[in-house]
Amino acid sequence: MSVDRLPGVVLTDHFLDVPLDHAAPDGERLTVYGREAVAPGREDEALPWLLFLQGGPGCASPRPLGRDSWLVRALDHYRVLLLDQRGTGRSAPANRQTLALRGGAHEQAAYLAHFRADAIVRDAEMFRRELAGPGERWSVLGQSFGGFCAMTYLSYAPEGLREVMITGGLPGLRASAEDVYRAAYPRVARKNAAHYARYPQDIERARRIAAHLREHTVRLPGGGRLTTEAFQALGKMLGTGTGSYVLHYLLEDAWVTGPTGPELAESFLQAVQSHLSHTAVPLYAVLHEAIYAQRSVDPKSTGWAAQRVRTEFPAFDVDTALDGGRPVHFTGEMVYPWLFDTDPSLRPLKETAEALAERTDWPDLYDADRLAANDVPAAAAVYADDMYVDVAHSLETARETRGLRTWVTNEWEHDGLRVSDGAVLDRLRRMVRGEI
Secondary structure, three states: OOEEEEOOEEEEEEEEEEEOOOOOOOOOEEEEEEEEEEOOOOOOOOOOEEEEEOOOOOOOOOOOOOOOOOHHHHHHHOEEEEEEOOEOOOOOEOOHHHHHHHOOHHHHHHHHOOOOHHHHHHHHHHHHHHHOOOOOOEEEEEEOHHHHHHHHHHHHOHHHEEEEEEEOOOOOOOOOHHHHHHHHHHHHHHHHHHHHHHOOHHHHHHHHHHHHHHHOOOEOOOOOEOOHHHHHHHHHHHHOOOHHHHHHHHHHOOEEEEOOEEEEOHHHHHHHHHHHOOOOOHHHHHOOHHHHOOOOOOOOOOOOHHHHHHOOOHHHOHHHHHHHOOOOOOOOOOOOOOHHHHOOOOHHHHHHHHHHHHOOOOOOOOOHHHHHOOOOOEEEEEEOOOOOOOHHHHHHHHHHOOOEEEEEEOOOOOOHHHHOOOHHHHHHHHHHOOOO
């Protein structure tokens, strides 16, 4: 068991072998990793445990650099477990390199079908019993998709929970993938309008780049193609507190003059690649629509819902915008089938993603009846301007979950937990304890 000491935090590694399919505990197993964090000098104290569930899907837990961000507050009260959800980080990886060992696309898809919130919760329960003890409960903090997992936890294993805190992550209990994206496009359109109101000069900058990409084949440094649709995908950053500024600075440095005239700068293309590449987070793309699939809500396949619903919102059609003299709309947190052509890290997983998109009869992730009878103290920060998670869906879920208190705020965007210097966590702790 490895132990590291950083300024203000002591870190300990934990590995567990868990069933690939928790319904078949004697079958194939895989390794899941969690990093324990505790304040120096308190290693031997009987501190309550706090499980942190990271956003995603397919993203590893944050790597501590000391007593930074929300962890500063958490270590004052808890022993924290930063879980690398299955397939991510130091858990047994699931990517184009490892999945190639599992056979063809359908075999890979069948394997990845076990990487959703229900399995993550069962993994967490094994960690709880191992670390806290079989009869001990622990607290959970879920950010974004981690909040979705927390609601699955409340649905299927509430006996392991002392309290639940959720930031920007209350899912629609009965929202299909189509419902999610039909609600998302108008939110993204509002973020576009706000960005262009802040930086009106970016309207022409974005149009010029999109027009160039429509007429020319442009390659990113890693070999991927920058199409007009891929360029629009930079809008995913508009949902963070500083995302509009980052996008603006990116657009203002897009061009240089080369031997044949103006061309997109290599520095711009490198920066674009860093924002668009899924090399480090392939499961984010491969499993993105699967996190919304539930047989009781919609027994059909998700079938690339974001792409299908997009046709209902012509403002996001780049050709219409360019030909009509209108602003080019950036898209948001959507995954489209063309991504598996333009991103080299995802090309080997194209057929696997297609098999998952065609998959039907996904198990339910939430139990509305059990949530209606919930007795675990729970509180959620709902960001009023959240681009990624629909506020109406979140508040409806809160109303249907007994005892779940909400704090609706426009003080922060979706990344409020990370950038609020502990203020968001502080308030949620006080809410679940009935102090406010």
